[in-house]
Amino acid sequence: PVPEGIPVQPAGTPGRTAVQGPDGLERRTGQVTAPGKPTPMRRDGDRLRFVGAATRRIARGIDLDEIVMGLCRATVPTFSDAILVYLRDPLPVGDERPTGPLVLRLRRSDRIPAERDTEGAGFAPLVQPEPSELDSVGEELCTVRPGSALAEVLRGVRPVFTDAPAARAALPELLGPDGESAVPDGQRAILAPLRGRRRVIGAALFLRGPERIPFEADDLLVAAQLATHSALGIDKAVLYGREAYIADELQRTMLPEHLPRCTGVRLASRYLPAAETARVGGDWYDAIPLPGSRVALVVGDVMGHSMTSAAIMGQLRTTAQTLAGLDLPPQEVLHHLDEQAQRLGVDRMATCLYAVYDPVSHRITIANAGHPPPVLLHLGGRAEVLRVPAGAPIGVGGVDFEAVELDAPAGATLLLYTDGLVESRLRDVWTGIDQLRDKLAATAQLTGPDHPPPLEALCDEVLDMLGPGDRDDDIALLAARFDGIAPSDVAYWFLEPEDAAPGRARRLARRALSRWGMEELSDSVELLVSEVVTNAVRYATRPVTLRLLRTDVLRCEVGDDVPQLPRLRQARATDEGGRGLYLVNRMARRWGATRLSTGKVVWFELNHTG
Incomplete structure (x- = not known):
């Protein structure tokens, strides 16, 4: 022709x-x-x-x-x-x-x-x-x-x-x-x-x-x-x-490069930009380790598609990390995010869902700011849309947020996502959520009722539900597999802030290690526990907490009511103290300190081989 x-x-x-x-x-x-x-x-x-x-x-x-x-x-x-x-x-x-x-x-x-x-x-x-x-x-x-x-x-x-x-x-x-x-x-x-x-x-x-x-x-x-x-x-x-390109790179650099390895939970994530050229959005996700082996799970979506949206997303994510470090309840985190969005002075609202998972209690606390509800895939294959109060989007101002506490049984998988996964020109949000629930249930049937599907493969299967016309918006996806920590793997004590506390802490730690068959770690754990507890009782005015957690590593946590964080320094030859953290730094696999609203927690981890 x-x-x-x-x-x-x-x-x-x-x-x-x-x-x-x-x-x-x-x-x-x-x-x-x-x-x-x-x-x-x-x-x-x-x-x-x-x-x-x-x-x-x-x-x-x-x-x-x-x-x-x-x-x-x-x-x-x-x-x-x-x-x-x-x-x-x-x-x-x-x-x-x-x-x-x-x-x-x-x-x-x-x-x-x-x-x-x-x-x-x-x-x-x-x-x-x-x-x-x-x-x-x-x-x-x-x-x-x-x-x-x-x-x-x-x-x-x-x-x-x-x-x-x-x-x-x-x-x-x-x-x-x-x-x-x-x-x-x-x-x-x-x-x-x-x-x-x-x-x-x-x-x-x-x-x-x-x-x-x-x-x-x-x-x-x-x-x-x-x-x-x-x-x-x-x-x-x-x-x-x-x-x-700049906006896409800006957005990607503001997303976590690697998810943290957290005790009692496995994590996987996906991010897909919008199919249309230059439609850069403000979708984001994060996983933030918290004291007590807990983890904060966050997903959010700044409305609009521009470099401004990506920049606002970065500021909100940074703010959320800072607030998580203060160990605030989820509803208070959303309240402060709402205030921060108003201080930015731009006409951009955002949705956000903030959850805190505790592997010891097998519970999760969730607060929502206008975001699509999370979906919980149970071990038997049942996919449940969690009933979480929707709340108003971040940036509206003058609203209260409500948190709910739910069971998070071992073997279950929580899926947090942005609306790009479930909403498009071809379907509304609730139709997409129903399709997501059906997809999760069908995927779980492939591995049987006693074995959850592999986490990475589950994320891929979820994204496969998207059709050719379903990529109108960018997509953020965060999946958390709850393994939990069994009560038999947790030892917890209160210690009075007195001179005898370090000796009692050593004896309690030795008994717990003997019960777990980990006697080879006794010398190292007793030495480090003694040093950390000694520092805690020196300034504490209330009982000090000591907790041991047995997972793939041995984790020790010492909490007190003093907010000042310890600093690692090189002790001089004439100093009588100041060597406790130096020993922790040399002998522990990892260690750290986190400030809480009630004080602080100092923790360290040791490999099972000592």
């Missing part, structure tokens, strides 16, 4: 019937032109209609490649037999000043195919150029030397016939040593600079074969229009693409 946009003779010509194509151009059926003589653009109206159709096609492009392809497809074979599009390498973005020499790279070249099926179409085939001519034109890279003929043509901005002396001299520089001989004479080539908003960003070379009628003077105006629309579109696409 004949490509769209080929102009034809006026309607009413004897022996011809005129029909109008979708682009507004008339095409004829019946009598055909003799081979080798494609119909020229003989009327100004033809050119105007062609330029209109071509620029609309170019404007449909979203990214750089689509715009360049639109230019090529619009011009070949309607306007020329071949086109070569060169662009600066690299392309400057916005007000960015290019550095170094001007280098043009051949971005795309289109030529009339060697064979075109026109049987039964009622049109003459377009004449094919000889392989030795147009097929050999063009080199990959071209360096434009200052003051050269090519530099002068590009500086002139306007398209020129390559028969002009300056343009002819520029061809070897653009196309290589053999380029000049490969370009036909007789106004069959137009060199058009591509000028963006601030500078020349490339060049387009339009070519016609020797058997096709040459270009006319008015075709320079056509080439100028094509070049102008293409250059401005390329400029915009490059800027748009760079902004999208």
Whole structure:
């Protein structure tokens, strides 16, 4: 079939019937032109209609490649037999000043195919150029030397016939040593600079074969229009693409690179940007270790799609981490996030769900700020949408948030997600939640009632429920598999803040280790427990807590009512104290201290091998 946009003779010509194509151009059926003589653009109206159709096609492009392809497809074979599009390498973005020499790279070249099926179409085939001519034109890279003929043509901005002396001299520089001989004479080539908003960003070379009628003077105006629309579109696409890349990188760097390894819970996550170019959103998730082997699970969504949304998301995530470090209840965390969102002073609201899981009590406390409800997949395969008060979004102001405490049985999996997973143009939120629940239940059936599905595979299965039209928004997904800590693996005591407390702590720790069959750790644990408890009782005014947890490691936690955190320092030879934390730092696998609303907790971990 004949490509769209080929102009034809006026309607009413004897022996011809005129029909109008979708682009507004008339095409004829019946009598055909003799081979080798494609119909020229003989009327100004033809050119105007062609330029209109071509620029609309170019404007449909979203990214750089689509715009360049639109230019090529619009011009070949309607306007020329071949086109070569060169662009600066690299392309400057916005007000960015290019550095170094001007280098043009051949971005795309289109030529009339060697064979075109026109049987039964009622049109003459377009004449094919000889392989030795147009097929050999063009080199990959071209360096434009200052003051050269090519530099002068590009500086002139306007398209020129390559028969002009300056343009002819520029061809070897653009196309290589053999380029000049490969370009036909007789106004069959137009060199058009591509000028963006601030500078020349490339060049387009339009070519016609020797058997096709040459270009006319008015075709320079056509080439100028094509070049102008293409250059401005390329400029915009490059800027748009760079902004999208920066926003996407900004968002990804604000998401956790790795999820923490927490006692009694396994974690997995996924993040998918929106399918549409540059639709960068504010979806985020986080997992924050808390004192007492607990973990805070957070997922949120800043409304809107822009770099502003991504920046607000980063600020809210940082605020949530700070608030979690204070060990505030979930409803208070959301309250302070709401205040922070109002202080930002931008018209952006956000939804957020904040949960705290305690592996010792097998309970989870959840507060919600307008976010889709979490789904709990039980060990037997039942998927339950948790009843959590929805609350108002963050940023509304003047609202209270409510927290609920629920059972979190061992083997169950909690799924936190953003609305992009369950809502799209094809379905509403609750339909999507029902589909998510069904998907989780079906996946659990594959492993049986006694074995939960692998966590990473479960996340992949959840994302597989998305259809081709379901990626209108970005998606954040956080899955938590509750293993819990059995009561038999926990030892807990209160110690009065007195001089005898360190000795009692050593004896209690030794008995617990003997009961667990971990006598090989007794010496190390007794030494470190004694040092940490000694520091605690020195300043405490209330009973000190001592807790041992046996999981894949042995964890010891000592809590007191003094908020000041201990600092590691190098004790001098004459100091009588100050070596406790030094010993902990040398002997423990990991250690740390966390400030609480009631004081602090100092903890350390040892491997089972000691």
